Amino acid sequence: MVGYDPNSEAKSISATEVALAGSASGFVTRAVISPLDVIKIRFQLQIEQISSKNPLAKYHGILQSMHRIFHEEGLTAFWKGHVPAQLLSISYGAVQFVTFEFLTELVHKATPYNSRNFIVHFVCGGLAASTATMTVQPLDTLRTRFAAQGEPKVYQNLRHAVVTMYQTEGLLTFYRGLTPTIIAIFPYAGLQFSFYNLLQQVCEWLRPSEGKNAGNFKNLICGSCAGVISKTLTYPFDLFKKRLQVGGFEQARATFGQVRTYKGFLDCAGQILQEEGAVGLFKGLSPSLLKAAVSTGFIFFSYEFFCKLLYALKDTGSAKGQAG
Numbered sequence: 001m002v003g004y005d006p007n008s009e010a011k012s013i014s015a016t017e018v019a020l021a022g023s024a025s026g027f028v029t030r031a032v033i034s035p036l037d038v039i040k041i042r043f044q045l046q047i048e049q050i051s052s053k054n055p056l057a058k059y060h061g062i063l064q065s066m067h068r069i070f071h072e073e074g075l076t077a078f079w080k081g082h083v084p085a086q087l088l089s090i091s092y093g094a095v096q097f098v099t100f101e102f103l104t105e106l107v108h109k110a111t112p113y114n115s116r117n118f119i120v121h122f123v124c125g126g127l128a129a130s131t132a133t134m135t136v137q138p139l140d141t142l143r144t145r146f147a148a149q150g151e152p153k154v155y156q157n158l159r160h161a162v163v164t165m166y167q168t169e170g171l172l173t174f175y176r177g178l179t180p181t182i183i184a185i186f187p188y189a190g191l192q193f194s195f196y197n198l199l200q201q202v203c204e205w206l207r208p209s210e211g212k213n214a215g216n217f218k219n220l221i222c223g224s225c226a227g228v229i230s231k232t233l234t235y236p237f238d239l240f241k242k243r244l245q246v247g248g249f250e251q252a253r254a255t256f257g258q259v260r261t262y263k264g265f266l267d268c269a270g271q272i273l274q275e276e277g278a279v280g281l282f283k284g285l286s287p288s289l290l291k292a293a294v295s296t297g298f299i300f301f302s303y304e305f306f307c308k309l310l311y312a313l314k315d316t317g318s319a320k321g322q323a324g
Contacts, residue, residue: 002100002196002300017310018101019094025302026093029295030086035078036291037085039065041147043284044242047258047276050283062287073151081146083158088139092132097303100128100193116201118194125193126186133185138174140181144245177244179265184237191230196222196300220301227296228289235288236281240268 013021039062043050048057052064059065069077103124108115133140142161155161165173199222231238244262260275262268272280 002097002193002303013307013311013314015098015102017314018307019098021303021306021310022093022095022097023090024093024306025097025299026089026091027086028302029093029298030082030089032298033291033295034082034085035066036287036294038069038078038080038147040284040287040291041144041242042069043287044239045148045246046283047260049276062290065287080149081143084139084142084146084161088136088143091139092136093299093303095132095135096128096189099131100124103127116197118198121197122190122194124190126190128193129185129189130182133181134178137178137181141174141176141245144242148246176247177241180237180240180244180268184234184241188230188234188237191233192226192296195226195229196296199225216301216305219304220297222297223300224293224297226300227292227294230296231289231292232285235285236269238288239272239281239283240265243268243272 039059042059042065046057046059048054050057050060052060054060059068066078073080104115104120107113107120107124113120142158142165145161145165146155149155155164200218203218203222243260244265247262260271262271269281276283
């Protein structure tokens, strides 16, 4: 069970083991969802309307985008920026779950509130994600730059990207888009954790007895539904973040269509509304929802799987020690 539960075996998992489980779940999930992430970013950065009726639109559908990216850039393009993305996912998963478990345990021991409460999970999940986001924001910016660039490449590798960005744009460029990210991540992650916990309770109420495989399937489905709900409610902020992160990177976007320069969060939102309309705030929503369903489902499923695995290994080791 995600979050502190005094009646769960997870309470015997140490912070180090929680970090390992969070990192492992982040690694597995990132490898699975990377192609969807690349397509989502391409959609978000496209100024032209995402429609087959628009002859100027480079991308206008998930299948069409996959075909075009594969034809123009090859299969490896779907894993562009995968190294910084994996570093991001591993670090983010560790920080987020360690912080979340710590906060829910603190609530249980230091307050009268139930650590399984919907609001408690919302607040603790939001704080945990905000902490993780502040930690890994530079890696997220690097991941976005790699996924956004076309051919010929502006950045040849991770080291070249870091050095070039620092020398030409300064240290703060690694934190572009941080404002909408923090504004969006708190409710997004809070809703993820809250709805995941709520949906699990509903499933437990409907079918209290289940086998191991049924439990794993339940974790996957509950996580997927929680991801879709939270992503839909907070999506525009993710779009703003991606647009801001590629500021100063216009030369690498030339082959993709029109480019825009934004002065900040409010200017970005205003320009999109004025030029692209309200529908522009949801560009890339379809691959994003698909990604959210897969990634959130896998992140919770794999986190619980690795927690149980670590607990089983510890229990086995303890039993052998006592026997010896």
